[in-house]
Amino acid sequence: MxxxxxxxxxxxxxxxxxxxxxxxxxxxxxxxxxxxxxxxxxxxxxxxxxxxxxxDVDRSKLREGAPVLVTLNVAPRAASAVADSLGDADAVEHVFTTAEERVVFTATVPDGDVLSLLDSTVAMEDVRDYEVSLLSDRSWNPSVAEAELALTCDECGNTVTPEGETRELDGETYHFCCESCEASFVEMYEELREGAEG
The missing domain is CATH 1.10.10.10 (Winged helix-like DNA-binding domain superfamily/Winged helix DNA-binding domain)
Known part of the structure; x- marks a missing residue:
């Protein structure tokens, strides 16, 4: 690879x-x-x-509400579910989960009504408290600079290096850190497929 x-x-x-x-x-x-x-x-x-x-829509050119940055302190192990729910909301642009399991997101909300957005999007029992900041400007500048591939082995979860393997099965592409993981994954895949067909 x-x-x-x-x-x-x-x-x-x-x-x-x-x-x-x-x-x-x-x-x-x-x-x-x-x-x-x-x-x-x-x-x-x-x-x-x-x-x-x-x-990439410049929402500042549209009249639809107030642009906000919201930080949520959530219940333990709820960050992923909360972030997923927010990611599906039309008003939400970007969602981040910190290492401390806080969820931070940007959104444009009508009348700055963040509580209504939260009530309609996430399980409020998972939200301990939140902080809202009104945004005056925003920019998004993703860069790849000197980035290298950081694929995860579909069998063991280790990092796939350039010496790794790639395999396509039924139209899906899978990545493996070594031939052993590839063989193990393919064997299990074939067994499951035969079991489903039988």
């Missing part, structure tokens, strides 16, 4: 700047052919590095 190289990072940076950029424009910058760029982007999608091409 090949790690990210400078060309991959440049392609990612160009797509972060403008996800609608054509393969030809990218090819001119990285000195590859457009089909080679398309192959690299497809590989990055298969690896899960690129999850999709999304629209």
């Amino acid at each position: 090949r790690d990210l190289d400078d060309t991959d990072r440049t392609i990612l940076g160009l797509l972060l700047d403008d996800a609608r950029r054509s393969w030809r424009d990218i090819a001119d910058v990285v000195d590859l052919s457009p089909p080679a760029v398309a192959d690299r982007v497809e590989r990055l999608e298969d690896l899960g590095v690129i999850r999709g091409f999304t629209l």
Whole structure:
């Protein structure tokens, strides 16, 4: 398995700047052919590095409510469920979970009514308290700089290095840290598939 190289990072940076950029424009910058760029982007999608091409809406240009930053102190082990619920809410833009299991999110809420958003989105018994700050400005500047792949083995959970293995099974791509994990996973996968068919 090949790690990210400078060309991959440049392609990612160009797509972060403008996800609608054509393969030809990218090819001119990285000195590859457009089909080679398309192959690299497809590989990055298969690896899960690129999850999709999304629209970045500047909500400051829309009149829909007050932009806020909210920090939630939640019950132990509730952070993941709370973050998932918030991630599904239309008003919420970004959700973060801290190592201390706090949930921080940005949202645009009508009349600044954060309590109504929380009541309609999360189990309030999981929220111990919260703090709201009105945002005056926001920017989002993701970067890949010198990033390397950090895939997790689908069998044992270890980090997959460039020497790792990749296997496609029934249209899904799986990553493994070694041949042993790949063999073990495939064997169990085949057993489960045979059991489901039988």
